[in-house]
Amino acid sequence: xxxxxxxxxxxxxxxxxxxxxxxxxxxxxALRPSFPYGKPTLxxxxxxxxxxxxxxxxxxxxxxxxxxxxxxxxxxxxxxxxPVIHLIASPTILGDEIFQSLKGPFIxxxxxxxxxxxxxxxxxxPENIRGKCVAAAAADYFFDTPMKAFFAASVLNAVPxxxxxxxxKSALMAADLIDKGWNLIIFxxxxxxxDGWGQxxxxxxxxxxxxxxxxxxxxxxxxxxxxxxxxARRLVTGTTRVTFGKPITPxxxxxxxxxxxxxxxxxxxxxxxxxxxxxxxxKRNANKTTPSLEGHLDKGWRKSFASYSLPSPSRPSRPSWxxx
Amino acid sequence: xxxxxxxxMEVDRSTPPTLFWHGxxxxxxxxxxxxxxxxxxxxxxxLRDPDRAIQDALDNPLGESEPLxxxxxxxxxxxxxxxxxxxxxxxxxxxxxxxxVIEAVLTRAANAGVDDVVLIAALALHRRMTEAELRHxxxxxxxxxxxxxxxxxxxxxxxxxxxxxxxxxxxxxxxxISKRACESDLIVYVNINxxxxxxxxxxxxxxxxxxxxxxxxxxxxxxxxSKSFMDQxxxxxxxxxxxxxxxIKQQGIKIFQIETTLNTNTFPxxxxxxxxxxxxxxxRDRATFIASSKVMSKTPPRINRSVFHSILSPHAMSSVxxxxxxxxxxxxxxHVYAQQLVPVSGQSDILTLGLPYISPYNxxxxxxxxxxxxxxxxxxxxxxxxxxxVRKGGVLIMSHPTxxxxxxxxxxxxxxxxxxxxxxTTDPEVIQSKYEExxxxxxxxxxxxxxxxxxxxxxxxxxxxxxxxxxxxxGKVIIVGGDPKAVSRLGFSPATTLMDALEMAKDxxxxxxSLTHFHVPPLAIADVS
Numbered sequence: 001x002x003x004x005x006x007x008x009x010x011x012x013x014x015x016x017x018x019x020x021x022x023x024x025x026x027x028x029x030a031l032r033p034s035f036p037y038g039k040p041t042l043x044x045x046x047x048x049x050x051x052x053x054x055x056x057x058x059x060x061x062x063x064x065x066x067x068x069x070x071x072x073x074x075x076x077x078x079x080x081x082x083p084v085i086h087l088i089a090s091p092t093i094l095g096d097e098i099f100q101s102l103k104g105p106f107i108x109x110x111x112x113x114x115x116x117x118x119x120x121x122x123x124x125x126p127e128n129i130r131g132k133c134v135a136a137a138a139a140d141y142f143f144d145t146p147m148k149a150f151f152a153a154s155v156l157n158a159v160p161x162x163x164x165x166x167x168x169k170s171a172l173m174a175a176d177l178i179d180k181g182w183n184l185i186i187f188x189x190x191x192x193x194x195d196g197w198g199q200x201x202x203x204x205x206x207x208x209x210x211x212x213x214x215x216x217x218x219x220x221x222x223x224x225x226x227x228x229x230x231x232a233r234r235l236v237t238g239t240t241r242v243t244f245g246k247p248i249t250p251x252x253x254x255x256x257x258x259x260x261x262x263x264x265x266x267x268x269x270x271x272x273x274x275x276x277x278x279x280x281x282x283k284r285n286a287n288k289t290t291p292s293l294e295g296h297l298d299k300g301w302r303k304s305f306a307s308y309s310l311p312s313p314s315r316p317s318r319p320s321w322x323x324x
Numbered sequence: 325x326x327x328x329x330x331x332x333m334e335v336d337r338s339t340p341p342t343l344f345w346h347g348x349x350x351x352x353x354x355x356x357x358x359x360x361x362x363x364x365x366x367x368x369x370x371l372r373d374p375d376r377a378i379q380d381a382l383d384n385p386l387g388e389s390e391p392l393x394x395x396x397x398x399x400x401x402x403x404x405x406x407x408x409x410x411x412x413x414x415x416x417x418x419x420x421x422x423x424x425v426i427e428a429v430l431t432r433a434a435n436a437g438v439d440d441v442v443l444i445a446a447l448a449l450h451r452r453m454t455e456a457e458l459r460h461x462x463x464x465x466x467x468x469x470x471x472x473x474x475x476x477x478x479x480x481x482x483x484x485x486x487x488x489x490x491x492x493x494x495x496x497x498x499x500x501i502s503k504r505a506c507e508s509d510l511i512v513y514v515n516i517n518x519x520x521x522x523x524x525x526x527x528x529x530x531x532x533x534x535x536x537x538x539x540x541x542x543x544x545x546x547x548x549x550s551k552s553f554m555d556q557x558x559x560x561x562x563x564x565x566x567x568x569x570x571x572i573k574q575q576g577i578k579i580f581q582i583e584t585t586l587n588t589n590t591f592p593x594x595x596x597x598x599x600x601x602x603x604x605x606x607x608r609d610r611a612t613f614i615a616s617s618k619v620m621s622k623t624p625p626r627i628n629r630s631v632f633h634s635i636l637s638p639h640a641m642s643s644v645x646x647x648x649x650x651x652x653x654x655x656x657x658x659h660v661y662a663q664q665l666v667p668v669s670g671q672s673d674i675l676t677l678g679l680p681y682i683s684p685y686n687x688x689x690x691x692x693x694x695x696x697x698x699x700x701x702x703x704x705x706x707x708x709x710x711x712x713x714v715r716k717g718g719v720l721i722m723s724h725p726t727x728x729x730x731x732x733x734x735x736x737x738x739x740x741x742x743x744x745x746x747x748x749t750t751d752p753e754v755i756q757s758k759y760e761e762x763x764x765x766x767x768x769x770x771x772x773x774x775x776x777x778x779x780x781x782x783x784x785x786x787x788x789x790x791x792x793x794x795x796x797x798x799g800k801v802i803i804v805g806g807d808p809k810a811v812s813r814l815g816f817s818p819a820t821t822l823m824d825a826l827e828m829a830k831d832x833x834x835x836x837x838s839l840t841h842f843h844v845p846p847l848a849i850a851d852v853s
Contacts, residue, residue, distance in 0.1 A: 036610040040340035041605040044331050151508065 007203045030256060055080060055171050057139040064153040065134075065182075074131055075214075076148075082123040082156075088237050089116060093124045098217070104129060104245060105183045107211045109205045109263050111198050111271070111293060112187035112274055114224035118156055121185055121219060124242045134177055136161040136186040136204075137171065161204070163190045171207060178212040190262065191229040198268075198293030206259035207291035216263055218245035220270035243270045252274045268293045327366035330848050335359040340602045342821075344645060344678030346805055347725040348628040349620050350613075353822045359839040363601055364848035367589035368663050370413065370640030373422075378428045381582065381644045387651025387669070395510050396582060397434035398514065403508040404429060405444045405479075405532060406461070407579045408525055409453050410684035411516040411648030412586055415460065417531040417636040421464035421584050425514045425644070429582070433530075443470050445478040446531025448538060449773070449780035450685070451734050452478045455687065457688070467484065470792060477504070481534045482770050489536075490575050493567040495809040497540035499806050502532040505579060515583045519707075519847060520660045521553040524653035525569020526562065533568075535764055535782060544752045554849050564718065570651060582646040587638040588663055595635070599846050607748045608833035625727070632681045658747070664849045668713065671834065673837035674829050675714035677704050677725070679724040680845055685779065685787070689731040692812045694746075694787050695736050696726045702790025703799065707840065708850045713793060713840050717739030717799040719829040721822070726814075733777055737769045741784035742813065750794040750815035760785050799832045 017196065032038045042048060054060070063069065085091075110121055117133045137143070141161035142152040147231070152158035159177065162170045163211075178184055188201035209216045223240035246268050250259055268290050275279035284290045333339070341352035348480045355361070371377045382451075383391040391394075396402070406422045411416070428444070432443055443466070444683055445453055455481040458476065470476040476654065479502055480486050490499040504783070505511050505528065512530075517523045530538065540546075541564035549560035556562040573579070591598045595616075597609035620628050643659040645652045683691055683699040692697065698825040699723040716718060730739045745759050758781060762767065769781025801816040811818040819825035829837060842850065 035602070036342040036605065040605055040610075041338040042335060042603050043339040044336040046603060259802050 017193065023248060029156065055146065056143050057160045057167055059139070059143045059149045059160050061153040061155070061157075061159050062174050064157055067155065070131070073155065076155065076186065077123070079132070081119060081135045085119050085123050085267055089224065089240040090119060090238070091124055092223050092239070092241045093244075094241065095270075096124070096126065096247055098246065099126045099129060102215070104132070105178050105181050105212075105214050106247070107178065107183045107205055107209050107212075107214050108133075108183065108219050109188050109201070109216055109218035110185070110190050110221050111193070111267055113196070113217065113221065114228045114230070115192070116224045116228050117187065117221050118158075118185060118190075118296050119241060120224060121221060121242060122156070122268050125183075129183055129204040132181065132182045133157060133185055134159050134174075136170075136174060136184060138191065140201060161186070162308070163202075171211075175211050178208060178214050184208065184214075184221075188200065188263065196225055198264075198271075200294065201260045201264040201267075203256035203260045204264060206250070206254070209248075210254055210256060213250065215247035218257075218266035219243065220245070220264055220267050222271070222274045222276055223320065241274050243274055245270050264293060265290065327368050330363055330365035330664075332666070332668055333361045333363065335361060336469045342843065343598070343602060344676075344723045345680040345845070346678060346723045348625060348632045348681040349617065349725075350678065350736055351550040352602075353423050353723075354827070355841055356839060359841060360668075361841045361843055362666055362668060362848065363843050364588060364666060364846050365600075365638075366665060367587040367599075367846070368642050369382050370587055370589075370624075370642055372643070374424060374641045375428070377641070377644050378582075381646040382428060383536035384430065385580070385647025385652075386645055386649025386655060389580060389647035389651075392432055392512070392580060392646065395578070396433050396438050397509075399439035399440075400435055400438055400439045400509040402438050402510050402512065403442050403502075403505050404512045404514060405446045405502075405505065405528065406514040407516050407522075407527070407531070408445045408447050408450050408460065408685045409457050409461070410450060411522065412518045412634050412637065412639055413684060413687070414590070414633075414637040415687060415693075416519070416586075416635075419463060421516055421586070421641055422514050423466065424459045424468055424641075425582055425584065426462060427645050427675065429514070430469075431540070433505050441470075441475065442508075442633070443476045444504065444532065445476075446527065447479045448479070448530050448533060448631075448785050449481055449786070450537065451773070451777045451779045453778060455747050469572050470648075479532055480774055481538070482774055487534050490572065493571045495564075495567060497564060497568060498536050499568050499571050499778060500534040500537045501528065501572065505532050505576075509578065511577065511579045511580060511735075513581050513780045515581065515656075517583055517585045517660055518755065519554060519853055520664070520806070520849065521559075521561075522554070522566065523581075523656055524556070524562070525572075525649055526565040526821060527581065528572060528579055529565045529568035531668075535780065535822045537568070539760075539764075540568075541788060542786045544756050544792045547752075547789045548796055550662075550706075550793060551794070552708050554707060555709045559677070565769055573649075579649055580646065580647040583645065583652050583655055584641055584658040585640045585643045585663070588848075589638050589640055590846040592635065592638055600806075624724075629681065629690070635792060644818055651728045661849070664847055665709070665851045666848045668840075668850045668852045670747050671711060671713060671715040672718070672840040673715060674721060674826070674839045675705070675712075676721045676841040677723070677844070679704070679722050683782070686731070689734045690729050691724075692730045692735055692738055692742070693726050693728065693807075694742060695735075696722075696803070696806075697814050697816075698787040698790045700724070701794035701798075702787065704844060705794040705797075705846065706846065707842070708852050711852045712797060713842060713850050713852060714798065716797055717832070718797075719800045719802065719832050719837075720794065720798050721804060721819075721825045721829065723798055723804045723822070724806055726803050728807055733763075734779060735784070736772055736778050737766070737781040738779070738787075739783040741788075745784075746813050746815070750788075750795075750823045752789055752795065755785060755788060800829065802828055 007288050123157045135156050136160045137158035142161040144150040188205045189199040220243045228235045269285045335355045341354045344353050486503050488503045494678045513527045542822045645655045711755050764782035766781045772778035773780045802819050802823050803811045804819045808818040
């Protein structure tokens, strides 16, 4: 009896809602200019067409690379973002002399620990390169709302990249931009580290390098997790180190998986260099004993805890990393 | 991307006004709540490579037929017949399908060493095409190769030396067709199927026939027994043509039929709103509608007409098949149905139609009152399968200016038919028995048909016979916005507005009638259950 009464109430509420919806549509249409001078009203029998999703990987960022936007971004980057980021992160830049003898476009692949990484890397690049950089940003994170998408595209010159599934569209768009001479910043781990240790590199950057022939520049960024790590609510100041490695040019024999492994090894070597010295890192690399970015400990708190024993760039003399 | 199917929509308070064609123009009409509107299916995807599809069809014929190459031999007589100006509607943008197909056939004939080739426009009793119209349909390459040598002919249904009497069918129907076609080793017929009525045996048995032959199926009894023309299996018109076609085949005349279908992409992008659903009109569509309506209301009808008749349709080929006539036509009909059928549940008391500026018989001409009647009652009323959209005794309301205006070059006998015959009676049977023969055999009309660009003297009768089934079925016909004198001459009722017409209809169908509006063109066939 009670359920019958509930069903009745539900039916009444449903019918009232439909009626109100129809009345609302009608009242709304009465206020605007009549068709064809105004927009046509939608017949009640027609389901409103769902608006095409223009967010996520479908977000069009072409407008952010128009000359006016390029100019505006350059002004913001040089006069505001760069001084602020350098004030917060005080980066030490190593290996940037390679750009004196190389011509782009490049694919910058870096480890990823913080939202500061893109801005920091961008501001550590030579002026002629940073003015022509796009950053691959997670389509599901940076392009899921119009505001975020606008910010990412306008300020960071970000392009949406699908990271949850294989998507040809985002890869083709990135390849097209590289072909047009844009440098690409990409974080092959697919997201910020949750525990301080690296994550396996995905093959997207390697695929783009093979497809476009652009050299990959391995980059190691150290210290940003302490400033604004994943889950951090407050930004703190500190010191960071950005190390550029030698370019890796894809060969005809490379496949995306193997090239991604080579890039990961190169970034691990740079991480080792950041913790020790260039020479020690090179020797370990030659002996194939470079510590893995992903660490060797079990999962859980011990892995996370151990990552904090990494030397701070401001104290490079304490070589307690890699863990023994 | 697949096209959205046609559908039936019920009108409610938030339904925007509906587009009605009104001759060389259009208007928006608010239909009463509860009315139904039948929207056609969107244009199907066209063939990506029509030329390749034509070659494939010629190489892989349907039914009991060899590929075209095997039928072409040196020293043979080849006749290529093709549909005339009445198809497609509006005329299509270049290259016309006929040009594509005929060039492909001629290339193969040349490779096979065939020298004796004649092209014939299958006019039946239609007017002769002008040079410009022939050039448009066939292309300059074909026209310039054949016309200067007299090898591009237009069928003459009154040429005593150009016809061959073959005999009679088992129902006593006389079969008389083009002599050249009969004497040929092979007839290649190039068809365009705009609606399910076209093609099949009708191509040769009607297109290349004489008046003596045509009168056996173009008559009141046949038209009344055809329910409808869009359903071959319930159309006496088709049955008669099939009997004649089979008889022609029995006489050893070999036909290689090539049929093509078109999608319903009828209007160019400037007029794209004409084939969009009203609630989907964007600002450009609305601006075009308003601007064109305003301009047309200020300019003389003559100018509007010339603008409308300059519209070339972006129709695209959706299929092509070749081979034995019946096998080919069966496949063709499937393609036409796939594009045009819209399922509709039940009939209604009133059917409303907006009639456009064009019908098969007034390309580059005036849609005179007789053609208005034929377009509405003969063609649009018959765009159904199973049963008509309007119940027996129901009312048909059509929107068209229906001016008392005729093209004396194209339609001379129409003028006399309208003045002399319709002023006496509108009963098709009386008209047929009392007046047909005198018009059909009038030497002046025959002269104009054979030497000018006039429709045959009997043609207006046939137009009236096309209406016979609808006239018998309907309780009343009302024309909205038409010239009252011309509308009354047709035996219909004139109304100033749609609301007036609906009030008038209530006298026939009661005070609370059901109403269906058929939103054509683009064309659709209502599959009424």
